Amino acid sequence: EAQVTQNPRYLITVTGKKLTVTCSQNMNHEYMSWYRQDPGLGLRQIYYSMNVEVTDKGDVPEGYKVSRKEKRNFPLILESPSPNQTSLYFCASSLSRTGNSYEQYFGPGTRLTVT
């Protein structure tokens, strides 16, 4: 089944404790992206990756890191989480960002609480 998976689905952590949220897709998609969703603010793009080893900032990259060493994986790293990073996080992928392949497939989401 074609899908985007995220782990963990739920996470409660404390301020300053490094964490990684994994994202994996099995569709051989070139493009992957991370979003956070907050009430009243909607989905906001954190980072995106056009392909392996190619990443760039979205609208809200502060406090986050990403890497793209393999095509299928795009982990989101919070080096020192703070309470304002409490949010619902979504990973998404699409075949490419050129041509006619803009449709994004989203993962199920990771609900992160930082206390």
Next chain:
Amino acid sequence: SQKIEQNSEALNIQEGKTATLTCNYTNYSPAYLQWYRQDPGRGPVFLLLIRENEKEKRKERLKVTFDTTLKQSLFHITASQPADSATYLCALSTKGGYQKVTFGTGTKLQVIP
């Protein structure tokens, strides 16, 4: 500053009627616009994409229009059903910046039986 606005008020309509949702944008030159559906606690699901040079796109009971002069997209669901109840999001990508995607905050649609 760039802004995408969707009606934050929930839209309640009777089953069988046509639902019309609005997406307005300012200070954008969008290359294309997408509509997604999101159910509570789940990731958005792609519905339709329309390009700047297209006026209208259809898919089954769904129709999207795109007016770059008015800076507005309308999303229509005809013969609405209770199963269409969800939050609908519009998303823009600009010329030369296809990689960056900006979402509106969404409109919650409730179809009443």
